[in-house]
Amino acid sequence: MLHTPHGSVETPFLCVVGTAGSVKGITPSELRDVGAGVLLANTYHLFLRPGAEVVQQLGGLHRFMGWNGPIVTDSGGFQVFSLGSGLEHGVGKQIGMFPEEGTPRKPRGQAARLVRVDDDGATFTSHIDGSRQRLTPEISIRVQEALGADIALAFDEPTSPLHEASYTRTAMERTHAWARRCLAARTRSDQALYGIVQGGAFVSLREESARLIGALPFDGVAVGGSLGKSKADMHSVLDWTMREVPEAWPRHLLGIGEPEDLLSCAARGVDQFDCVAPTRLGRHGNLYTHAGKLLITRPEFREDARVIEEGCGCYTCRTGFSRGYLRHLFAANELLAYTLASLHNLYFILTLMQRIRDAIRSDALAELTAEFLTRYQPEPAPTEG
Amino acid sequence: MLHTPHGSVETPFLCVVGTAGSVKGITPSELRDVGAGVLLANTYHLFLRPGAEVVQQLGGLHRFMGWNGPIVTDSGGFQVFSLGSGLEHGVGKQIGMFPEEGTPRKPRGQAARLVRVDDDGATFTSHIDGSRQRLTPEISIRVQEALGADIALAFDEPTSPLHEASYTRTAMERTHAWARRCLAARTRSDQALYGIVQGGAFVSLREESARLIGALPFDGVAVGGSLGKSKADMHSVLDWTMREVPEAWPRHLLGIGEPEDLLSCAARGVDQFDCVAPTRLGRHGNLYTHAGKLLITRPEFREDARVIEEGCGCYTCRTGFSRGYLRHLFAANELLAYTLASLHNLYFILTLMQRIRDAIRSDALAELTAEFLTRYQPEPAPTEG
Numbered sequence: 001m002l003h004t005p006h007g008s009v010e011t012p013f014l015c016v017v018g019t020a021g022s023v024k025g026i027t028p029s030e031l032r033d034v035g036a037g038v039l040l041a042n043t044y045h046l047f048l049r050p051g052a053e054v055v056q057q058l059g060g061l062h063r064f065m066g067w068n069g070p071i072v073t074d075s076g077g078f079q080v081f082s083l084g085s086g087l088e089h090g091v092g093k094q095i096g097m098f099p100e101e102g103t104p105r106k107p108r109g110q111a112a113r114l115v116r117v118d119d120d121g122a123t124f125t126s127h128i129d130g131s132r133q134r135l136t137p138e139i140s141i142r143v144q145e146a147l148g149a150d151i152a153l154a155f156d157e158p159t160s161p162l163h164e165a166s167y168t169r170t171a172m173e174r175t176h177a178w179a180r181r182c183l184a185a186r187t188r189s190d191q192a193l194y195g196i197v198q199g200g201a202f203v204s205l206r207e208e209s210a211r212l213i214g215a216l217p218f219d220g221v222a223v224g225g226s227l228g229k230s231k232a233d234m235h236s237v238l239d240w241t242m243r244e245v246p247e248a249w250p251r252h253l254l255g256i257g258e259p260e261d262l263l264s265c266a267a268r269g270v271d272q273f274d275c276v277a278p279t280r281l282g283r284h285g286n287l288y289t290h291a292g293k294l295l296i297t298r299p300e301f302r303e304d305a306r307v308i309e310e311g312c313g314c315y316t317c318r319t320g321f322s323r324g325y326l327r328h329l330f331a332a333n334e335l336l337a338y339t340l341a342s343l344h345n346l347y348f349i350l351t352l353m354q355r356i357r358d359a360i361r362s363d364a365l366a367e368l369t370a371e372f373l374t375r376y377q378p379e380p381a382p383t384e385g
Numbered sequence: 386m387l388h389t390p391h392g393s394v395e396t397p398f399l400c401v402v403g404t405a406g407s408v409k410g411i412t413p414s415e416l417r418d419v420g421a422g423v424l425l426a427n428t429y430h431l432f433l434r435p436g437a438e439v440v441q442q443l444g445g446l447h448r449f450m451g452w453n454g455p456i457v458t459d460s461g462g463f464q465v466f467s468l469g470s471g472l473e474h475g476v477g478k479q480i481g482m483f484p485e486e487g488t489p490r491k492p493r494g495q496a497a498r499l500v501r502v503d504d505d506g507a508t509f510t511s512h513i514d515g516s517r518q519r520l521t522p523e524i525s526i527r528v529q530e531a532l533g534a535d536i537a538l539a540f541d542e543p544t545s546p547l548h549e550a551s552y553t554r555t556a557m558e559r560t561h562a563w564a565r566r567c568l569a570a571r572t573r574s575d576q577a578l579y580g581i582v583q584g585g586a587f588v589s590l591r592e593e594s595a596r597l598i599g600a601l602p603f604d605g606v607a608v609g610g611s612l613g614k615s616k617a618d619m620h621s622v623l624d625w626t627m628r629e630v631p632e633a634w635p636r637h638l639l640g641i642g643e644p645e646d647l648l649s650c651a652a653r654g655v656d657q658f659d660c661v662a663p664t665r666l667g668r669h670g671n672l673y674t675h676a677g678k679l680l681i682t683r684p685e686f687r688e689d690a691r692v693i694e695e696g697c698g699c700y701t702c703r704t705g706f707s708r709g710y711l712r713h714l715f716a717a718n719e720l721l722a723y724t725l726a727s728l729h730n731l732y733f734i735l736t737l738m739q740r741i742r743d744a745i746r747s748d749a750l751a752e753l754t755a756e757f758l759t760r761y762q763p764e765p766a767p768t769e770g
Contacts, residue, residue, distance in 0.1 A: 021713060025410070025720035028704065048689065050713045057688045058709045066704045302435065303442045319413060319451045324443045328406060328435045336409035338720055 001251055002271065003188050004070040006062060006152035011250065012266045012360075014257050014353045015040035015072050015274035016346060017039035020049070021065055023230070024279050026346070028066045034343055035350040039065070040072040040274040043143055044079035048133065048179040050124050052146035064092045072274065073149040075140045075182075077175075077196070079121045079155040084115035085103065090162040093255050094234060108163075117157055119174060122351065137181035147189045153252075156196040158225035161233075168200040168226070172209050172217065175224075179216055192219035194252060201228030203240050208246030221245045222252040223270075229262070238268045259288065259352055260378045263369040266356050278349045280342035285330045288348040290371040292377035294323075294342070301327040314347035316340040387534035387635055387656065390575050396635065396743035397651045397745075399642050400425035400457050400659035401731060405434070406450055409664050410723040411731070413451045416702065419728055420735040424450070425457040425659040426488040428528055432534045433511050433518065437531035445533035446674045450452035458657065459535040460525045460567075462541040462560075462581070463639065469500035474545040478640050479612045479619060492547075494722070503561060522566035529740060530573045536605070537566040538637075541581040544627035548616075553585040557594050564601055566757055577604035579637060582626050585627055586613030591622055595629030605635040608655075612641070616649070623653045644673065645763045648754040651741050654669065663734045667726035670715045673733040679708075681726065686712040699732035701725040 001008050011138055015270040016023055016036045017321040018349060023031060023039065032041075046055060057063050061071055071104060086092060090107035107256040115124035121136030137293040139157035155178050157171040175198045195213035199205030223241050234256070242251065253261075257275025265273070278288070304323035316326075316352070321340060330336035352372070359368040386393050400423045401408055409418060416424075426554070431440060443449050446456055452662065471477060475492035502508035524526030525540035540563050542556040553721040560583045571578055580598035584590030598606060608626050612619040619641070629638065635656040638646075643662025650658070663673070672696040681693070689708035693701060701711075706725060714722035744753040 019719045021710070022721040025724065027700070027721065027724060029700065049717055050709070054688055054709060055714070058707050061489045064707070064710050064711075064713075066706050103621075132444065262613050271421055303439055305443050315412070315414065320448065321451050322443050322449070324435070324439060325406070325449050325451075328439070328449075332405045332430075332434055333406045334405055334413065335723055336407040337718060339410065339412065339724070 002070075003150045004192070006068055006070045006150050009037045009070060010357050011271040012262075012353070012356060013037050013272060014349060015272065016350075017042075017274055017276045017279065018065060018067075019276070020034075020045040020372065021061070021343075023337070024169065024283065026279070026303070029120070030315070030339075030343060031155065031346075032068070034346040036069075036346065038070045038072060038272075039067055040342055041065070041147070041149065042076070042079060043073050043074040043140060044135075046073075046147060047076060047135070047143050048128050052143040053330060059202045061081050063147065064277060064312070069243065070151070071149040071270070072252070073144045073153065074254070075145050075153040075155040075196070076135050077140075077153075078158055080115050080117070080124050080135060081158040081160075083124050083127070084117065084122075085158075085160045085163065087112045087114065089162040091160050091162060091204055092162060093158070093182060093225070094229070105264050117174075119177070121155075135383045136176040141182050141185040143192075145186070145191060149191065149221045150376040152186075153222055154179045154193065154195050154218070156224050156235070158197060159200050161201065161225065161226045162231050163200060165200070165205065170204055171225075172198040172200075172205055176212050178211065178219075179213060180270060183218070184215060189316045190240040194218055194222045194250075195244070196221040196224040196254075197241050200226040200358070201237055203236070206237055206240040207244055208303045210241045210321065214245040214249070218249070220252065220357065222254050224254045227256070231260075234261075235264060235268060238265060238270065249254040258378065259349065259376060260373065262349070262353060262356060263365070263372060266360065267365055269370065273353075277343035279342045282343075282345040283338045285326075285339055288345050290372075290375050293379060296323060297330045298327075298328045299363065314344045314349070316344040387455075389453045389577070391453055391535050394422045394455060396656040397647075397738070397741060398422050398648065398657060398733060400657065401735075402427075402659055402664065403450060403660045404661070405430040406419060406440070406446070408727075409666070409668065410708060410720070410727055412509075415700070415724075415728060416452070416731075419731040420739060421454075423455045423457060424452055425459065426450070426463070426534065426736070427464060428458050428525060428532065429461040429520075431458075431532060432520070432528050433513050437528040441531040448769040449530065454528045455536070456534040457536040457637070458521055458529045458532050458538065459541070459639070460529065460538040460540040460581070461520050462525075462538075464755070465500050465502070465509050465520060465545055466543040466545075468509050468512070469498050469502065469507075470543075470548065471547045472497045474547040475656065476545050476547060477545070478610070479546060479614070489600075490610040494620065498541070498693065502559075504562070507539075507542075513561075518575075523570045524562040526567050526570040526578075529577060530571070531614070534576065535578045536579060537571075538572065538607055539564045539580050541583060541609055542550060543583065544585050546586065546610065546611045546614050550585070550587050550590065552586060553583070553590055553768050556580065556610075557583040557585075557590055560596065561597050564598060564603075568601060568603070576642045579603055579607045579608045579635075581609040581639075582630070583610045585611040586622055588625050591625040592629055599630040604652045605633070605637065606630045607637040609639045616646075617647075620653060623650060623655065627654045628679075642734065643763065644734065644761060645758065647734070647738060647741060648750070648757060650748055652688050656737075663730035664727045666726075668723045670722070670726060673730050675760050678764060681708060681711045682715045695702065695727055697732070698736070701729040765768070
């Protein structure tokens with residue numbers, strides 16, 4: 001159990017991502033219905049628009065979003081990375097992490113960088129209006145305290161899977177210095193603050209980072225930055241990290257949450273996940289089933305009267321909406337397409353998360369994993385572009 | 386009461402419009418919650434995409450849309466008109482009918498026409514793929530029977546407020562010939578078919594049309610086409626029509642449904658309305674209140690912590706979403722903006738419709754109208770462009 005000012009939740013759990021202060025196309029009431037417990041909102045997005053003061057003026061993030069359950073805010077570090085090394089290298093946390101966008105991102109080189117990181121913080125170009133903006137550990141904490149989430153994250157500098165050990169070390173050491181400054185800057189005792197472990201996919205760096213962050217007075221830990229070039233790398237990074245941080249700390253694996261990841265990483269002691277996949281995939285017509293993902297926009301579904309998956313308890317399947325209807329809604333760009341697809345995906349993934357919690361309680365996670373993976377076909381990793 | 390194969394509904398009622406087979410951004414469950422009873426779907430849109438055979442294959446319109454209440458389908462006549470005279474003249478059913486789109490539409494002249502009407506039917510250019518398509522009375526009925534709505538409408542040729550009496554007569558006589566062909570083409574006894582009265586804002590034509598349609602074996606009547614250049618014209622058109630059609634027939638006023646219209650036209654005996662305004666206005670950030678419409682995207686609402694309207698029982702207001710939050714969602718193009726705004730507007734208008742029904746039962750419609758209009762400021766009609 002994790003206790004927060006807005007209720008207690010069983011672990012492990014998956015945060016549903018409400019980037020800019022809403023889960024795209026889904027009402028809080030629908031979120032409850034699909035089994036959402038915790039939301040994650042992005043400091044970077046809310047800092048730029050509408051601004052932390054506005055959210056505070058409107059009663060804080062819970063009141064703003066109409067969500068009285070726990071909320072996590074990230075620190076803005078990852079979004080700043082995405083505008084910098086992420087864009088330059090054409091990668092996310094892991095190579096090939098964006099299969100739903102078709103081909104992997106193209107590296108765009110140094111010129112594409114919209115951010116400059118220095119030891120004090122990061123200056124970046126707003127994706128909204130092109131204005132120059134600055135985030136530092138102190139600003140990130142001030143913003144997160146104003147937003148008022150239950151769990152805040154330290155400001156960090158993630159690295160990409162294409163960074164060498166030397167730059168990964170530089171960014172890690174910066175992240176450590178920033179971790180101390182975040183702790184010094186915090187003023188709210190009703191808000192948990194998690195440290196972020198960096199170090200890429202380098203065992204010595206991850207261990208060093210986990211030991212250092214684990215020795216600071218944080219309330220939990222998050223695993224950030226590069227998770228290497230494969231699932232095996234990600235699992236190694238987790239193993240190296242988990243054994244070095246305090247036993248009692250909740251552990252958040254940032255930005256990961258595909259079905260196979262929930263199973264394998266829960267087994268490695270992850271307590272918290274967050275992932276835009278269920279809603280983002282949904283908006284692209286990519287729907288979870290126990291046999292793998294189904295791209296509902298394909299012509300073969302035109303006259304398919306079946307629901308997405310027989311026996312599914314989500315609103316979309318329960319109401320009886322056919323694959324043919326969903327395909328039509330996507331073809332016609334009807335807003336309802338995004339809502340119905342996202343509701344299905346959220347239900348699927350949150351139900352799996354619940355099954356994982358049940359299995360852990362009855363010491364049957366290995367059986368659940370074996371059973372699930374017998375049928376489920378994760379998409380093959382896209383080849384490098 | 387109006388009895389249909391999918392339940393009975395009290396009159397007068399307002400059909401919520403689900404143009405292409407969904408009410409934009411709103412689930413059937415949310416539709417029930419806001420008090421929707423009857424939906425209206427567009428034959429033109431469903432004929433082009435996904436096609437009537439596909440809807441039929443997927444179990445008919447009710448199953449397709451997940452709506453087990455009554456559904457009306459229009460005939461496609463109005464959409465064909467919109468691509469023809471409507472586009473050419475830059476007008477809808479009435480001059481200045483599109484205030485939410487800013488300035489009135491600019492007339493685009495003969496060259497803009499995407500449709501050619503002849504005595505047999507209409508050939509038009511699909512707005513989706515540019516293909517040439519044809520609708521005739523027989524095709525419209527065949528399509529509507531395949532869709533399987535509870536109430537179908539005869540295929541007609543509407544005219545614009547800028548048409549002279551002579552063309553209005555030509556289109557009216559064509560509409561009369563098509564009405565007979567629609568009746569001859571119908572094969573389903575479980576589907577009501579309403580005739581459409583045309584004749585523009587010309588008293589002799591409207592009376593002639595109403596008498597002729599009223600003498601045919603339809604199940605009800607719809608008032609279509611031009612409603613003149615003012616609300617007064619619209620009321621005259623209604624008065625001329627209503628007194629000529631059979632007492633027992635339900636009467637549908639097509640495409641009208643602003644609050645002040647529901648009040649004034651229910652008083653004139655209208656039983657059925659349909660209007661895209663609640664959802665279309667909502668998606669543009671134009672929100673109904675008892676004092677008039679509120680454009681939530683305006684800067685003054687940035688830090689406004691109040692709900693849209695104090696005391697409103699809609700999901701959006703009941704949950705406590707602030708005006709500032711809604712403004713933010715619109716500024717950030719968040720899908721939830723459209724859902725929350727549409728839910729509010731639908732609740733507002735359907736609740737007013739319920740109050741109108743209650744007032745009619747207790748013979749107090751005049752009092753309700755006076756009370757409502759004391760506070761409500763309809764938007765001033767835009768000046769002609």
